[in-house]
Amino acid sequence: MLKEISPEDSNNVQLIHDVTSDKCLNTSSNTYTNIANNVTQLFISDQDIAKLFLVFCSLCGVIALTGCLGNAITMATYLSMKLKDGVMISFFGLAVSDFLYDVTMLAIVVSDGLYMLERKSSFKTWFLVEPFGVYVFCSNIGVMIYLVTILTTTFIAIIRCLCVSMPLQFRNLLTRRRSVWCIAIFSLVSVVSYVPILLNMTMQESFDMSINSTRYRLKISPYREEIKTAIWISRDLLVTLITEVIVIVCVVIMIKNLQTATKFRNQSVNYSIHPTLPCVTVFGIENKSDSTQIINTLEPNTKHINIQSNKMSTKDVSVVQQVMLISSIYIVCNMPKILINMALFFVPDLALEKPYQNVYLTVVGIMELFQAFNSSFNICVYLKFNSKFRKHLCIFNKQKCFHFVNI
Numbered sequence: 001m002l003k004e005i006s007p008e009d010s011n012n013v014q015l016i017h018d019v020t021s022d023k024c025l026n027t028s029s030n031t032y033t034n035i036a037n038n039v040t041q042l043f044i045s046d047q048d049i050a051k052l053f054l055v056f057c058s059l060c061g062v063i064a065l066t067g068c069l070g071n072a073i074t075m076a077t078y079l080s081m082k083l084k085d086g087v088m089i090s091f092f093g094l095a096v097s098d099f100l101y102d103v104t105m106l107a108i109v110v111s112d113g114l115y116m117l118e119r120k121s122s123f124k125t126w127f128l129v130e131p132f133g134v135y136v137f138c139s140n141i142g143v144m145i146y147l148v149t150i151l152t153t154t155f156i157a158i159i160r161c162l163c164v165s166m167p168l169q170f171r172n173l174l175t176r177r178r179s180v181w182c183i184a185i186f187s188l189v190s191v192v193s194y195v196p197i198l199l200n201m202t203m204q205e206s207f208d209m210s211i212n213s214t215r216y217r218l219k220i221s222p223y224r225e226e227i228k229t230a231i232w233i234s235r236d237l238l239v240t241l242i243t244e245v246i247v248i249v250c251v252v253i254m255i256k257n258l259q260t261a262t263k264f265r266n267q268s269v270n271y272s273i274h275p276t277l278p279c280v281t282v283f284g285i286e287n288k289s290d291s292t293q294i295i296n297t298l299e300p301n302t303k304h305i306n307i308q309s310n311k312m313s314t315k316d317v318s319v320v321q322q323v324m325l326i327s328s329i330y331i332v333c334n335m336p337k338i339l340i341n342m343a344l345f346f347v348p349d350l351a352l353e354k355p356y357q358n359v360y361l362t363v364v365g366i367m368e369l370f371q372a373f374n375s376s377f378n379i380c381v382y383l384k385f386n387s388k389f390r391k392h393l394c395i396f397n398k399q400k401c402f403h404f405v406n407i
Contacts, residue, residue, distance in 0.1 A: 007159045007364070017110075017250065020199075024171075043359050044358040045358070056365040057112055057113055060108070060368060061088050061109040061406050063104065063372045063373055064105035065100075066376055067098060067372065070377065070379040071099035071376070071378075071379070073379060074378065074379045075099065075391050077389060077392050078092040078095065079092070083176070085175075086174035090174065091156070091180035093152055093207070095188075097148040098149055098375035098376070100145045100386050101371070101372075104138050105142060108138045108368075111138060112135050114127060123210045126210075130218055133217055136203065137203070140197075140198060143194065148190045149374070150243050152190070152244040153326065155182055155244045156326070156327075157250040157254075157323055159173060160250070160254065161254055162251075163251050164320055165253055176393055179208065194235070197224060197231060198230050198340060201219070201221070202219050203219070240334065255324065279322045308407075322381055325376055325381045325385070326381055329377070335370075340367055343363075350363075392404075
């Protein structure tokens, strides 16, 4: 059975409404309200959290809008490149998940802004659909989509790490078919694992006392929090932590292999820069012409050794650099999420409807900023390290753009 969430109801998550107003609304437990307010005021007041929300909305809006544009260009460019190999398909899948996450972030910013407008006008200005309900839905959809970004980034890092550390065994591991299947599985796991939470939420038409009228409002099942806790442990806490460790290990291995490849390349150059050699005695041969003949005979073998010692081609180095930078950005931007998840074990009151709810909302806002950044600027990495991507970039290559539009 679903129960209604209203600005006057203290049940479930609706207390988030109070942090954007000048004072907390009355609840059924005045003792709880006073305790929560007194503790929260020591750190972040309700007035401060309202200002922070405005800052978060502004920053997230700019970042998400930039990310939508950048990821749209990335998807169009990779499509113009015909997605010829598994690497392209993997990067294309990452761009799709990042684009969808940025779209949800824009929806979160807009809905949160509309809700703050309602609160500021004391609900004299209101909308037919409850903005806070839209905010909650978009936030949950964003969590669902972001798992695809996490899994895809980890997948790319693992495959590229195997290819550079054991090229003979895993050179052709990332095929187009395998990439498509893996991204499809990641998307399916992300959706299926979060559907139980979404099924316990709905937007239904009901009477809203704050506006003295009927509109579509958020309703939540009393079982949602129990389901969310169970899913959170396996989905957010464990998966996020494990993938973070895996990506860190992969980045370290790729850095070492890249350094080794650079060292071999420099050695190869040093071996091939001597056009002539002085007269030497080889097996009793002292004549310059004879020694030159021996050197000419050995030269093809020297070139063969140089080619073998150069383990990574220029293309491989470029791909490794892309993956390393994308993975490094992911590691940094994913750290707030891990810290929040771990902190919940040690500070149970760091949550909604708890004494430290304003602190919780602040760190969640910071987490969303980092996640939005992680999903918005991969195009800069492609432009820096991928010459083929620059060549096919749709906004500069008019012929490709025209061809893509007509497809």
